[in-house]
Amino acid sequence: MMKDKTAPTMADVAREAGVALGTVSRVINGQQVGEEFREKVNAAIQRLGYKYNSSGRALRTDRTNTIALIIPNTINPYFALLVHHINMELEKRNRRMLLCFTEYDTNRENELIQMAQQNRVDGIIALTYNPDLTIPEDVPFVTIDRFFSASVPCVAADNFGGGSLAARRLKELGCANVAFMRIGSTLVNEPSKRKEGFVAACVEMGLPFEVMALEDGAPFEEFERFLKEHMKNGKFAFDGLFIGTDMLAWQIIQVLKKMGLRVPEDVQVIGFDGIRSFGVLDYAVSTIVQPVQEIAEACVSTVLSKHLSNVPSLICLPVSYAFGGTTREST
Amino acid sequence: MMKDKTAPTMADVAREAGVALGTVSRVINGQQVGEEFREKVNAAIQRLGYKYNSSGRALRTDRTNTIALIIPNTINPYFALLVHHINMELEKRNRRMLLCFTEYDTNRENELIQMAQQNRVDGIIALTYNPDLTIPEDVPFVTIDRFFSASVPCVAADNFGGGSLAARRLKELGCANVAFMRIGSTLVNEPSKRKEGFVAACVEMGLPFEVMALEDGAPFEEFERFLKEHMKNGKFAFDGLFIGTDMLAWQIIQVLKKMGLRVPEDVQVIGFDGIRSFGVLDYAVSTIVQPVQEIAEACVSTVLSKHLSNVPSLICLPVSYAFGGTTREST
DNA sequence: TTGTATGCGTTATCAG
DNA sequence: CTGATAACGCATACAA
Numbered sequence: 132m133m134k135d136k137t138a139p140t141m142a143d144v145a146r147e148a149g150v151a152l153g154t155v156s157r158v159i160n161g162q163q164v165g166e167e168f169r170e171k172v173n174a175a176i177q178r179l180g181y182k183y184n185s186s187g188r189a190l191r192t193d194r195t196n197t198i199a200l201i202i203p204n205t206i207n208p209y210f211a212l213l214v215h216h217i218n219m220e221l222e223k224r225n226r227r228m229l230l231c232f233t234e235y236d237t238n239r240e241n242e243l244i245q246m247a248q249q250n251r252v253d254g255i256i257a258l259t260y261n262p263d264l265t266i267p268e269d270v271p272f273v274t275i276d277r278f279f280s281a282s283v284p285c286v287a288a289d290n291f292g293g294g295s296l297a298a299r300r301l302k303e304l305g306c307a308n309v310a311f312m313r314i315g316s317t318l319v320n321e322p323s324k325r326k327e328g329f330v331a332a333c334v335e336m337g338l339p340f341e342v343m344a345l346e347d348g349a350p351f352e353e354f355e356r357f358l359k360e361h362m363k364n365g366k367f368a369f370d371g372l373f374i375g376t377d378m379l380a381w382q383i384i385q386v387l388k389k390m391g392l393r394v395p396e397d398v399q400v401i402g403f404d405g406i407r408s409f410g411v412l413d414y415a416v417s418t419i420v421q422p423v424q425e426i427a428e429a430c431v432s433t434v435l436s437k438h439l440s441n442v443p444s445l446i447c448l449p450v451s452y453a454f455g456g457t458t459r460e461s462t
Numbered sequence: 463m464m465k466d467k468t469a470p471t472m473a474d475v476a477r478e479a480g481v482a483l484g485t486v487s488r489v490i491n492g493q494q495v496g497e498e499f500r501e502k503v504n505a506a507i508q509r510l511g512y513k514y515n516s517s518g519r520a521l522r523t524d525r526t527n528t529i530a531l532i533i534p535n536t537i538n539p540y541f542a543l544l545v546h547h548i549n550m551e552l553e554k555r556n557r558r559m560l561l562c563f564t565e566y567d568t569n570r571e572n573e574l575i576q577m578a579q580q581n582r583v584d585g586i587i588a589l590t591y592n593p594d595l596t597i598p599e600d601v602p603f604v605t606i607d608r609f610f611s612a613s614v615p616c617v618a619a620d621n622f623g624g625g626s627l628a629a630r631r632l633k634e635l636g637c638a639n640v641a642f643m644r645i646g647s648t649l650v651n652e653p654s655k656r657k658e659g660f661v662a663a664c665v666e667m668g669l670p671f672e673v674m675a676l677e678d679g680a681p682f683e684e685f686e687r688f689l690k691e692h693m694k695n696g697k698f699a700f701d702g703l704f705i706g707t708d709m710l711a712w713q714i715i716q717v718l719k720k721m722g723l724r725v726p727e728d729v730q731v732i733g734f735d736g737i738r739s740f741g742v743l744d745y746a747v748s749t750i751v752q753p754v755q756e757i758a759e760a761c762v763s764t765v766l767s768k769h770l771s772n773v774p775s776l777i778c779l780p781v782s783y784a785f786g787g788t789t790r791e792s793t
Numbered sequence: 794t795t796g797t798a799t800g801c802g803t804t805a806t807c808a809g
Numbered sequence: 810c811t812g813a814t815a816a817c818g819c820a821t822a823c824a825a
Binding site for chain 2: 794797801
């Protein structure tokens with residue numbers, strides 16, 4: 132159980148097999164080696180139960196085969212999904228994941244980047260909010276949902292298109308008065324475009340709309356107040372709501388129900404993200420689904436690409452609509 | 463953006479500061495160093511933007527300050543919670559997490575243990591199902607929810623107590639005919655005791671009960687069949703259900719509703735795990751809550767403890783009941 | 794207290 | 810195609 136009796140090294144294997152150290156290395160790295168030598172080495176490896184030491188390799192090659200993922204947490208189901216798919220994509224490519232949580236602490240975001248660099252990760256994938264994020268120059272860096280500059284690749288869903296899709300869908304479903312609601316950081320990032328897309332589509336279609344946006348930290352009661360203000364003698368001003376995230380949509384729906392409104396009969400609600408109950412069951416609400424798998428694939432292949440210079444600086448992936456019980460039909 | 467211009471090393475810092483290599487190392491590791499030297503070194507570190515290379519340190523000290531967490535996935539909200547709290551506990555102790563997903567693949571469980579050892583992690587925390595798991599001898603190993611032997615520490619919630627608590631609570635809430643339902647691996651692990659505790663309490667209280675247990679892979683329809691079989695002329699045989707997990711409880715409740723039964727008016731349901739909607743909102747169902755934070759703390763402090771030999775081999779942590787809308791009252 | 798020198802396990806360069 | 814040997818960056822035992 133204790134970590135004392137030092138593990139066998141390549142030198143041990145070489146001695147056991149009666150060959151040179153370099154030969155063992157070559158066998159392990161699958162390079163050209165004479166058949167008889169290869170067999171002797173493999174036999175010795177078996178006998179000794181040798182496992183190569185990646186610290187030594189990392190020091191020598193300056194590659195760890197490890198990617199750091201910096202993300203707020205894994206409690207939010209969307210982040211949990213992202214972590215999962217990114218890890219799977221890394222696994223496919225035989226890379227490891229160093230997982231770092233920021234808990235939305237902007238200082239920690241920077242600290243974790245430093246830490247990841249000390250650990251000589253081969254790349255960093257980060258979903259952050261710090262307006263003054265220090266982006267390292269000497270390690271491949273990919274951001275999610277946030278565009279910095281053309282020199283740092285950003286992967287995101289088509290948030291604008293998603294907002295627009297939500298508006299069009301609500302109209303198709305018969306809505307005549309809609310509203311957009313969100314709470315989030317003041318930072319302008321890709322998810323900010325959910326509103327833009329929604330507004331643009333409403334304007335284009337001539338669909339009357341309102342926008343209710345709160346900053347992080349604002350009390351939830353502000354939403355309740357907003358909703359109640361739009362309730363006049365038992366009649367609600369909106370028959371369709373597009374909410375910035377599925378989680379907020381869920382919360383809003385609870386309020387609507389307490390106000391005596393039925394969802395989707397009286398008000399139809401569309402969220403954003405594509406969260407399922409318990410991760411795998413039905414969609415929690417009708418929603419614009421982020422293509423998490425594709426986002427993960429894009430992040431990983433980008434961060435691992437040899438020449439980051441000729442990689443697109445903004446990878447925008449298509450979203451889709453999914454029925455989750457809070458709209459009037461599934462399609 | 464590319465990873466070429468080699469980062470400054472301790473030797474560079476030493477040269478820049480006009481001191482010896484060892485002195486730099488001592489400053490960095492916070493050992494006794496003369497004030498003037500310390501300042502010179504720190505200044506040089508700043509000037510060069512030096513960050514120590516943990517590959518070098520790992521090779522030299524045979525410690526990586528990294529713990530591997532081996533777990534099925536992070537899509538299941540309970541696992542997501544576990545990952546989160548374990549990571550936070552590691553962070554507190556200045557350790558990193560290497561996250562590995564098994565996807566319930568028993569072969570991969572063993573492979574990941576090998577991989578973690580190659581990566582020279584300082585310890586492994588694992589939640590696995592392989593009946594023939596190869597537990598490494600030379601690295602601290604802690605398991606979650608599964609007891610192997612006295613020599614490998616296991617951390618788990620008090621599953622037996624939780625089952626018993628569920629039975630007692632259902633009785634307090636007025637139930638007269640109850641059932642336990644679960645689906646899971648045939649492996650006998652700590653969660654298996656949920657049934658034992660439930661049955662024991664029912665027997666002790668003289669509460670009539672039935673048990674419906676399915677093996678992993680069985681079709682969900684079996685549960686539907688079971689429920690419908692117990693529906694005789696509009697009357698359901700049970701007024702209380704204890705379900706092995708919150709997720710299954712949620713699924714069962716959908717079936718009950720489709721059968722025209724009201725929850726909690728006609729049937730009260732208690733799940734297990736303590737899952738909240740979107741990770742942070744209300745409990746998804748009334749539930750026996752696992753003390754995830756405490757489980758995480760126990761895993762981390764155990765895996766990092768110097769002498770695993772005098773550590774308890776089974777750490778069993780108390781659960782609690784929480785109202786989640788599927789029982790008739792809170793508290 | 795500081796400087797010097799060695800070796801951790803590996804890969805890569807050179808000779809043979 | 811194989812063997813010997815020199816780094817990689819760091820911590821530490823030992824010398825000053």
